[in-house]
Amino acid sequence: MRNIILAAAFLATSGLAYAEADHGEQLYQTYCTQCHGVNANGKGINASHMSVQPRDHTDTKEMSARTDDELFKVIKHGGKSINKSILMPVWGGNLNDDDIHALVAHLRKLCCQKN
Amino acid sequence: MKRLYSWGVAALLAAGAPVAAQADVAADVQQQCGSCHALTHNYAAESIAERAARKAPPLDYAGNKFNREWLVSWLQKPEPIRPAGTFPPAHVQAGADGDTIAADGLTKHPALPAAQAEAVADYLMTLTPFTKLIQAQNYTPGNIALRMGKMNFGKFKGCDACHQDAPGKGGVSGPELYTAWQRLQPGFISAYIADPVVWDPHTMMPKGDLNDDAVHKLANYLKAIGEK
Numbered sequence: 001m002r003n004i005i006l007a008a009a010f011l012a013t014s015g016l017a018y019a020e021a022d023h024g025e026q027l028y029q030t031y032c033t034q035c036h037g038v039n040a041n042g043k044g045i046n047a048s049h050m051s052v053q054p055r056d057h058t059d060t061k062e063m064s065a066r067t068d069d070e071l072f073k074v075i076k077h078g079g080k081s082i083n084k085s086i087l088m089p090v091w092g093g094n095l096n097d098d099d100i101h102a103l104v105a106h107l108r109k110l111c112c113q114k115n
Numbered sequence: 116m117k118r119l120y121s122w123g124v125a126a127l128l129a130a131g132a133p134v135a136a137q138a139d140v141a142a143d144v145q146q147q148c149g150s151c152h153a154l155t156h157n158y159a160a161e162s163i164a165e166r167a168a169r170k171a172p173p174l175d176y177a178g179n180k181f182n183r184e185w186l187v188s189w190l191q192k193p194e195p196i197r198p199a200g201t202f203p204p205a206h207v208q209a210g211a212d213g214d215t216i217a218a219d220g221l222t223k224h225p226a227l228p229a230a231q232a233e234a235v236a237d238y239l240m241t242l243t244p245f246t247k248l249i250q251a252q253n254y255t256p257g258n259i260a261l262r263m264g265k266m267n268f269g270k271f272k273g274c275d276a277c278h279q280d281a282p283g284k285g286g287v288s289g290p291e292l293y294t295a296w297q298r299l300q301p302g303f304i305s306a307y308i309a310d311p312v313v314w315d316p317h318t319m320m321p322k323g324d325l326n327d328d329a330v331h332k333l334a335n336y337l338k339a340i341g342e343k
Binding site for chain 1: 162163164166167199202203204207209212213214215216270271272273275276277284285286287288310312317318319321322323324
């Protein structure tokens with residue numbers, strides 16, 4: 001029920017929320033939520049069609065085990081670059097380094113800044 | 116109603132006065148299609164926020180992208196190509212078992228009468244800013260065994276995370292690809308797989324690091340499933 005309410009709130013305010021989001025969050029919503037989920041829990045609309053499940057970015061323990069450099073690398077060069085799934089694409093051709101740093105900063109908010 | 120009236124007028128013009136109608140079709144496409152589809156843009160100069168604001172895919176390079184006969188047919192009987200819409204995050208609802216598509220938020224493309232579909236397709240096919248890019252492709256459509264093609268498309272390249280290669284089979288954030296061969300020009304398929312960012316700086320399709328052979332192998336799989 002909580003998830004449904006969260007989703008309804010997201011849908012109702014998504015336009016506004018997107019416009020007000022910082023750059024990292026806008027990039028996350030655009031490129032990441034399809035697989036990692038609108039609530040960043042790894043349950044995006046594509047997840048049920050994937051042989052390897054996307055990372056839950058709200059999992060503090062798992063995400064804390066990754067350095068910022070590793071997160072940067074996996075976004076820029078894809079899952080294969082850190083011996084993870086090829087289902088995590090290479091985004092270095094779409095995003096510049098500043099974009100990727102902004103995404104890493106947003107990932108840190110998602111995983112490790114609890115309200 | 117206003118839209119239908121406008122298309123109806125254009126259809127009459129197309130039937131009765133070809134030269135004048137051609138100009139009217141261009142104007143109507145700009146006015147009617149242009150209310151959702153970008154016909155001119157400079158995405159590279161805009162922030163990523165423009166991606167969320169798009170109501171429909173850009174059509175400014177439609178003549179380099181689509182097969183005319185598919186356009187004529189689809190415009191008369193449009194079927195959804197993108198299961199989660201043009202900007203999937205706007206059409207998603209979260210649930211206990213994961214995100215799902217909120218289908219009621221997706222808009223339906225209007226169907227056009229046959230004469231108007233022909234006229235609009237003719238106009239769209241004149242929009243060809245990427246002809247040199249298409250001509251630079253060295254892709255000659257070839258064959259690949261379905262089983263091998265599917266394994267490459269899914270297991271090796273991960274395309275099925277976002278795209279369906281058969282109805283209901285594959286991810287839903289990207290356009291379905293089981294009609295791609297009918298829908299798209301071979302040169303476009305090759306060029307877009309190789310470098311989607313050239314076509315659209317804010318595309319959600321990752322620009323990978325595939326060599327020509329790998330690109331052509333994927334394109335041949337779309338041919339194989341399209342001709343199945």
